[in-house]
Amino acid sequence: MTDATANNAARIEAGRWLFAQRCDFIAGAVSTEVMPDAGPPEIAFAGRSNVGKSSLVNSLTGRTTLARVSHTPGRTQQVNFFTLADDRMRLVDLPGYGYAKVSKQQLAGWTGLIKLYLKGRSTLRRVCLLIDSRHGIKDVDAEIMKMLDTAAVPYRIVLTKADEPKPAELADIIAQVTETARKHPAALPEPIVTSSRDKRGVEELRADLAELLAS
DSSP states (O other): OOHHHHHHHHHHHHHHHHHHSOEEEEEEESSGGGSOOOOSOEEEEEEBTTSSHHHHHHHHHTOSSSSOOOSSTTOOOSEEEEEETTTTEEEEEOOOBSOOSSOHHHHHHHHHHHHHHHHHOTTEEEEEEEEETTTOOOHHHHHHHHHHHHHTOOEEEEEEOTTSSOHHHHHHHHHHHHHHHTTSTTBOSSOEEOOTTTOTTHHHHHHHHHHHHHO
């Protein structure tokens, strides 16, 4: 076994161990005033409505009902906090931005809450910005990317639903997203390609996030 292979195996195992630990819901917040006090490092999952945030959180933790999954856009209506591995890390499932079957006033409120959290949370170590691999980066995603650049919040683009496009279409989207990410100062350069259905990329994302605890 080469050193590179051994190192990658160790990364994968560290990620598997971390996300195999107990993970519990601790709070749902509809305003910054009622969010849990700052504690361990937080990893936030952001993306357009129905991009697959809750499904990905469930896949990472090996649960099926930790985060509520729905095919109705806008079902996640608050900032949901989960504690992982005896509170070594917290996972934060944000409401979807963009299209949702709710009133314009409610959607504006969610979007404002997302932005306040992303810009002002001192313990936020990483944002996983979920992009639907069938569609690529949309204008509303680009707006969030600019905001994260300005706030100097590191983020990684995570392509979801990678089992749905044809291989050539997926390859084009990956190339486009990679090129765009490299133009943004707060974006990590390489996207991680995932599918909650066939579990591709889940091990790699676990390993990537586990490394934050060692840094």
